[in-house]
Amino acid sequence: MELIRNEKVAVNTVELEFKVGKDVFEPAVTKAFRKANAEITVPGFRKGKAPRKVVEKMYGEEIFFNDAIDAILPDAYAEAVEAAGIAPVARPTVDITECSNEGFTAKVTVVVKPEVTVNEYKGLKATKKAVVVTDEEIEAELNVLRDRNGRLVEVEGRKAELNDTANIDFEGFVDEVAFEGGKGESFDLLLGSGQFIPGFEDQIVGHEVGEEFDVNVTFPEEYHATDLAGKAAVFKTKLNSLKAKELPELDDEFAKDVSEFDTLDELKADIRKAHEERAAAQAELEVENTLVDAVVASMEAVVPEEMVEARIDEQVRDFEGRMAQQGLQLNTYLTYTGMTMEAFRKTFAEQAEQQVKIRLALEKVAELENLTVSEEEVEAELAKIAEAYKMKLEQVKAFIPAVEIKKDIAINKAIDFVKENAEITAE
Numbered sequence: 001m002e003l004i005r006n007e008k009v010a011v012n013t014v015e016l017e018f019k020v021g022k023d024v025f026e027p028a029v030t031k032a033f034r035k036a037n038a039e040i041t042v043p044g045f046r047k048g049k050a051p052r053k054v055v056e057k058m059y060g061e062e063i064f065f066n067d068a069i070d071a072i073l074p075d076a077y078a079e080a081v082e083a084a085g086i087a088p089v090a091r092p093t094v095d096i097t098e099c100s101n102e103g104f105t106a107k108v109t110v111v112v113k114p115e116v117t118v119n120e121y122k123g124l125k126a127t128k129k130a131v132v133v134t135d136e137e138i139e140a141e142l143n144v145l146r147d148r149n150g151r152l153v154e155v156e157g158r159k160a161e162l163n164d165t166a167n168i169d170f171e172g173f174v175d176e177v178a179f180e181g182g183k184g185e186s187f188d189l190l191l192g193s194g195q196f197i198p199g200f201e202d203q204i205v206g207h208e209v210g211e212e213f214d215v216n217v218t219f220p221e222e223y224h225a226t227d228l229a230g231k232a233a234v235f236k237t238k239l240n241s242l243k244a245k246e247l248p249e250l251d252d253e254f255a256k257d258v259s260e261f262d263t264l265d266e267l268k269a270d271i272r273k274a275h276e277e278r279a280a281a282q283a284e285l286e287v288e289n290t291l292v293d294a295v296v297a298s299m300e301a302v303v304p305e306e307m308v309e310a311r312i313d314e315q316v317r318d319f320e321g322r323m324a325q326q327g328l329q330l331n332t333y334l335t336y337t338g339m340t341m342e343a344f345r346k347t348f349a350e351q352a353e354q355q356v357k358i359r360l361a362l363e364k365v366a367e368l369e370n371l372t373v374s375e376e377e378v379e380a381e382l383a384k385i386a387e388a389y390k391m392k393l394e395q396v397k398a399f400i401p402a403v404e405i406k407k408d409i410a411i412n413k414a415i416d417f418v419k420e421n422a423e424i425t426a427e
Contacts, residue, residue, distance in 0.1 A: 001018050001019070001020055001024075001075075001076045001079040001080060001083075002018060002019045002020075002021065003016065003017075003018045003080050003083040003084060004017040004018055004019055004105070005017035006083075006084040006086075009109070011114075011302050012111055012112055012113075012114050012302060012304045013109065013110070013111055013112070014084070014086050014109075014110055014112050015107065015108070015109050016080050016081070016084055016086075016107070016108045016110070017097075017105065017106070017107045017108075018076065018077075018079075018080040018083075018105070018106055018108075019103060019104070019105045019106075020072055020076050020103045020104055020105075020106075021102070021103045022101065022102045022103050024072060024076075024103070025068060025072065025101075025102070025103040025104060026101070028068035028069075028071050028072050029064045029065065029068040030052070031068070031071065032064040032067035032068045032071065033052045033064050035067070036064065036067065037050070037052075040059075042054055042058060061101065062099070065099055065104070069096060069099070069104055073094065073106065076106070077092065077094075077106075077108060080108065081110075086110070086112045086113075087112055087113040088110045088111065088112055089111055089112060089113055089304055089306050089307045089310065090110065090111040090304070090306035090310070091110075092108045092109060092110035093108065093109045093110070094106055094107075094108050095107045095108075095109075111304050111306050112304075113304075113307075113360070114301045114302050114303060114304060114360065115301065116299060116300070116301040116360050116361065116363070116364040117299065117300040117301070117364075118295060118298055118299050118300075118361055118364045118365060118368070119298040119299070119300070120294065120295065120298035121295045121298070121361075121365050121368075121417075121418050121421075122418075122421045122422075123421065123422065123423060124291050124294045124295070124418065124421075124422045124423070125422065125423045125424075125425070126287045126290040126291050126294075126422055126423075126424050126425070127287075127290075127424070127425045127426075127427055128283050128284070128286075128287050128424055128425070128426050128427060129279075129282075129283040129286065129427050130283075130426065130427045131276055131279045131280050131283060132279070133272055133275040133276050133279060137275055138268055138271050138272055138275070141271050141275075142250060142267075142268070142271070145254075145258050146247045146248055146250065146254070147245070147247065149247075149248055149254075149257065149258055150245040150246055150247045150248065151245070151246055152165055152243040152244070152245055152246070153243060153244060153245075153246045154241065154242070154243055155209075155242040155243060155244045156209075159205075159206050159207060159208050160191060160204050160205050160206060160207050160208075160239065160242055161191070161205060161244075162191050162192040162201075162205060163190070163191060163192055163244070163245070164190075164191050164242050164243065164244050165188050165189070165190050165191070165242070165243040165244070165245075166188070166189050166191055166204050166239055166241075166242055167186055167187065167188050167189075167239075167240040167241040167242075167243075168184070168186075168187055168189060168204065168237055168238060168239055168240060169184065169185045169186065169187070169237070169238045169240060170182075170183065170184050170187065170215070170235045170236065170237045170238075171183040171184075171235065171236050172233050172234070172235045172236075173233065173234050173235075173236070174228065174231050174232070174233050176234075179227075179228065179233075181225070182233070182235070186240060189201065189204070191204055191205060197217055197219060197220065197223075198217070198220070199215075199216075199217045199218075200215055200217050200235065203215045203216070203217075204237070204239065207239050208239065209239055209240070209241055209242055210238075210239065210240075211238070211239050212236070212237070212238045212239075213237055213238075213239075214234050214235065214236060214237065215234070215235040215237050216232070216233075216234055216235075217232075217233055217235070218230070218231065218232050218233070219231050219232075219233060222338070224336060250264060251264055252264050255267040287419070287424060288415060288419065291415075291418050291419060291422050292358055292361075292362070292415065292418070295361045295362070295365065295418060296354070296357045296358055296361045299357065299360065299361045299364070301357075301360055303353065303356055303357060303360070307356045308349065308352050308353045308356055311348075311352035311353075311355055311356050312345050312348045312349060312352045315348045315351070315352060316330075316344070316345060316348065359411065362411045362414040362415060363407070363410070363411065363414070365414040365417060365418065366410040366411065366413060366414040366417075369414070369417055371410055371413040371414060371417060372410075373406045373409045373410050373413070377409055378402050378405050378406055378409065381405050381408075381409060382396050382397060382400070382402070382405060385400065
């Protein structure tokens with residue numbers, strides 16, 4: 001490959017022109033002929049046995065040129081990009097301007113990373129929040145543990161209340177006609193959970209075990225079953241039984257049951273320590289965010305829309321993966337929410353643009369400060385990922401390119417550099 005021209009033709013847009021000579025092109029044409037010849041029929045020859053010269057004379061000598069170009073172009077383009085010292089951020093537009101037995105010439109137009117200037121990244125100021133953990137936070141977590149370890153006990157001699165678990169039979173009717181999916185027997189419903197449509201659970205409150213009654217509700221206008229949306233319904237309901245959650249006492253025995261500690265005081269101390277560690281980590285993260293935002297605010301760059309769109313693509317794929325883990329397809333989610341894909345993508349746009357700017361700014365800091373990453377650091381990070389995901393190291397290496405890991409480590413080093421050179425005041 002010979003790079004003929006490397007020219008900036010617009011903001012963040014570069015045009016490359018390069019030539020591939022006969023020494024590379026001819027073997028590729030030969031390979032394309034051998035691959036295609038098995039399917040070529042030439043009078044006087046058995047199928048696949050006609051010499052190349054005969055085939056080219058019959059169909060034209062350029063018959064295999066396109067296949068040869070397709071085979072060569074990816075590597076040739078990569079070599080041209082490296083020779084030009086550019087960083088493409090989108091698929092290129094390729095135009096083959098000349099082609100003959102001697103080779104071909106290609107003109108490529110591609111969007112590249114922008115030129116970035118960072119004006120401020122040393123001596124930035126930030127205030128770190130004080131780590132404060134209140135007794136109320138400790139009590140709240142203890143109550144969560146109590147609730148988690150509570151048990152349901154039968155309720156007798158009183159009417160249904162919110163937070164009871166009611167066992168009910170029900171059947172729904174619209175215009176006195178039962179509808180599909182509206183019937184249930186011996187169904188346990190936590191009153192106040194919002195599991196059923198608005199108004200249903202509230203109307204069970206105040207009834208006694210064994211009582212039969214009507215629950216009158218109206219389906220929401222946006223209800224997923226369109227034949228029921230917005231319609232009034234009557235549910236014939238029977239309250240079979242009531243249960244309430246009985247919480248354990250907060251004492252040393254409780255601490256022994258729910259933790260590795262022997263006393264309630266030890267459990268409280270451990271909860272406080274965990275809260276303090278989380279609060280400290282959150283305070284540190286907020287300082288980082290403040291400093292990084294300041295670096296980005298001082299950055300001068302015209303961010304290509306292609307970079308933002310690529311980041312949105314990643315976020316949509318991540319969201320789609322999380323939906324799939326819950327057994328829900330993205331298209332189904334969009335139908336439920338009434339959103340178009342275009343509108344859905346726009347919800348990620350602002351965040352995606354900021355993330356692209358952050359990465360560009362920190363990459364520039366790493367470049368300005370010559371923050372290098374060793375192979376040992378890359379290996380250590382890959383090993384950490386392998387351990388976290390319970391994968392073999394070689395699998396991780398095959399899945400994540402080392403060059404991407406190196407970039408991520410460099411960005412983290414840039415964040416550390418900005419923090420080390422900042423004026424951080426404790427609140």
